[in-house]
Amino acid sequence: MRQLSEADRDAIRLAQDPKFARWLDQVRATGGCAHPIHLSGSTTTWDPATGEVLRHYDTRDEPGERLLIRCRNRRASVCPPCSRLHAGDTFHLVRAGLIGGKNVPPTVRNRPRLFITLTAPSFGPVHRAGDRCRPRRDGGTCEHGRPLGCGAVHEETAPLVGQPLCPDCYDYVAHVLWHAHAGKLWDRFTRGVRRHLATSVGLPQSRFPNHARLSFARVAEYQKRAAVHVHAVVRLDGPAGPADEPPPWGTADRLTGAVHASAQRVLVHTPYSPAVGQLALRWGTQLDVRPLQNDGTGPDDDAVAAYIAKYVTKGASETGAGTDHSVLICTDIDTARVNSHVRALMRACWRLGGLPEYAPLRLRAWAHTLGYRGHILTKSRAYSATYAALRADRAEQHGHDDPPGTAADARWRYTGFGHTYGAALIAAGVAQDLADSRQVDMENRRDDARVGAGLGAEG
Numbered sequence: 001m002r003q004l005s006e007a008d009r010d011a012i013r014l015a016q017d018p019k020f021a022r023w024l025d026q027v028r029a030t031g032g033c034a035h036p037i038h039l040s041g042s043t044t045t046w047d048p049a050t051g052e053v054l055r056h057y058d059t060r061d062e063p064g065e066r067l068l069i070r071c072r073n074r075r076a077s078v079c080p081p082c083s084r085l086h087a088g089d090t091f092h093l094v095r096a097g098l099i100g101g102k103n104v105p106p107t108v109r110n111r112p113r114l115f116i117t118l119t120a121p122s123f124g125p126v127h128r129a130g131d132r133c134r135p136r137r138d139g140g141t142c143e144h145g146r147p148l149g150c151g152a153v154h155e156e157t158a159p160l161v162g163q164p165l166c167p168d169c170y171d172y173v174a175h176v177l178w179h180a181h182a183g184k185l186w187d188r189f190t191r192g193v194r195r196h197l198a199t200s201v202g203l204p205q206s207r208f209p210n211h212a213r214l215s216f217a218r219v220a221e222y223q224k225r226a227a228v229h230v231h232a233v234v235r236l237d238g239p240a241g242p243a244d245e246p247p248p249w250g251t252a253d254r255l256t257g258a259v260h261a262s263a264q265r266v267l268v269h270t271p272y273s274p275a276v277g278q279l280a281l282r283w284g285t286q287l288d289v290r291p292l293q294n295d296g297t298g299p300d301d302d303a304v305a306a307y308i309a310k311y312v313t314k315g316a317s318e319t320g321a322g323t324d325h326s327v328l329i330c331t332d333i334d335t336a337r338v339n340s341h342v343r344a345l346m347r348a349c350w351r352l353g354g355l356p357e358y359a360p361l362r363l364r365a366w367a368h369t370l371g372y373r374g375h376i377l378t379k380s381r382a383y384s385a386t387y388a389a390l391r392a393d394r395a396e397q398h399g400h401d402d403p404p405g406t407a408a409d410a411r412w413r414y415t416g417f418g419h420t421y422g423a424a425l426i427a428a429g430v431a432q433d434l435a436d437s438r439q440v441d442m443e444n445r446r447d448d449a450r451v452g453a454g455l456g457a458e459g
C-alpha cells in the first residue's frame, strides 16, 4: 500500500465502501463533473387531492448523506465534462436557430440567414504568423528606437505572434476602451441593420417591427492580439418571430447590404476624460459576411453551429487573454500568468478603472477579461431556445420532473463542493468513458468547417 499515491489509496478506500455503487451512480449522473456541488436535504411529492405521499427522497440514505450535482462551469480548463455539456447545449441552441428544432419551426431554414464576423480595429502593429511578418524596405524606427517592421516568419504558435512591435506605441487605452464599449457597438450595429433595411424599402424606421424581426446569436472570440472578434448568426423573420415569414423584400442580399452599411457607419464615443479626451470607436475594416444557403452551397449549418459552440468552452487560460478569475488587487496583475501584452492591457484596465469618468465601465471588475463585459454567447430572445429550456428537457428525459397535478416540498442545503483525490480520479475516468462513448462528431465537423477562420489579425 505504501507504494501507492494518496489518490490511489483514497480511491481504494472509496471502492471498499458498501455504498460505493450508489456513489458511482451519482458521479455518472453528473457526467463525471470535476467539481460537483454537494447538497443535503429532501423532497416530498404528494397528491393534493388525497394527501397521499407519492415519492419521498432524502439524502440521509445517500453515501456521505449528500447528493452530487453538476458544477456547470463552461470552461474546459475548470471542468471538462460540464464544459462539453455546455458546448453541446450551445451547439443545439445555435443550430435550432438555423434549421429548427427545440420548439423552433424548421421553416427558419428558408429565411435569410447570415454568418458574419465583425472585428476590432487596429490599435498598433503586432507580429503576425504566416508570411513575412511586417516587411519594410526602408527600415526605420519609432520614436522609442524600435524597428517599424519585422522581416521574420513566425510560426502560428510563436509567443511573439500578437505582441506589439512597440509596446510604447501600442494604444492600450483605446484597446481596453473599445472592449468596454463592444456591447454598445453591437447594439448600435443591430439597430443600424434594422434602420438600413427599413430605409432601403422606404419604410419609416419606427414601422420596422410591424414588418420584420431581426434575430441573432453571437459569440466573442479573443484573437492572438487579445482583441475581441464577434462571430454571429443573423436571421430575418416576419414580425412574429421564428414562425413568421419575412416580407418579400426581406432577402439575403438586402440583409447583407444592411450589415455592410451598418458595420461601416457605427460610431460610439467614449465618455469625455480630462486624461484621455474623447475617443471615437468603430468596428475594424475587416468584415466577413457569408449568406447561409439551404441548397448545400456555402458554409454548412452544422459547421457554423459547431464553430460558434467552440468558443464558449474556452477559458482565459486557453485563449491567453486575461485570467479565469477577476482581479481583486492591483498586484494580482503583476503575478498573473499572462504575457506582457495582456498584462499591459490588464494594467490599462486597472489604471483607467480608477478614473471617475469611467466608473460605469467597471474596468477594474473586468480587468481579467481586458475590459470586455458580458457573456461569451449572447442571443436575442426570438433566436431559439434557452439554456434553461434545454436543461429542463434533460431533467424530464431523466425522469426528474414530477407528474403534473402533484405538489412537492423541497428543502435543500449547500454543504460543499469538489472531490477528494481518489474520487476525482474515479470521476475523471467516468467522464472519459462518457466522452469516448458519445458519438458526437462535433470535433470532425469543426475541423472540416474552418468557416470564418480566414480572418487574421488586423493592424
Ligand SMILES: [Zn+2]
Pocket: 033, 034, 035, 036, 070, 071, 072, 073, 079, 081, 082, 083
Ligand atoms: Zn462540472
Ligand SMILES: [Zn+2]
Pocket: 126, 127, 128, 133, 134, 150, 151, 152, 154, 160
Ligand atoms: Zn514579427
Ligand SMILES: [Zn+2]
Pocket: 142, 143, 144, 145, 146, 166, 167, 168, 169
Ligand atoms: Zn514605439
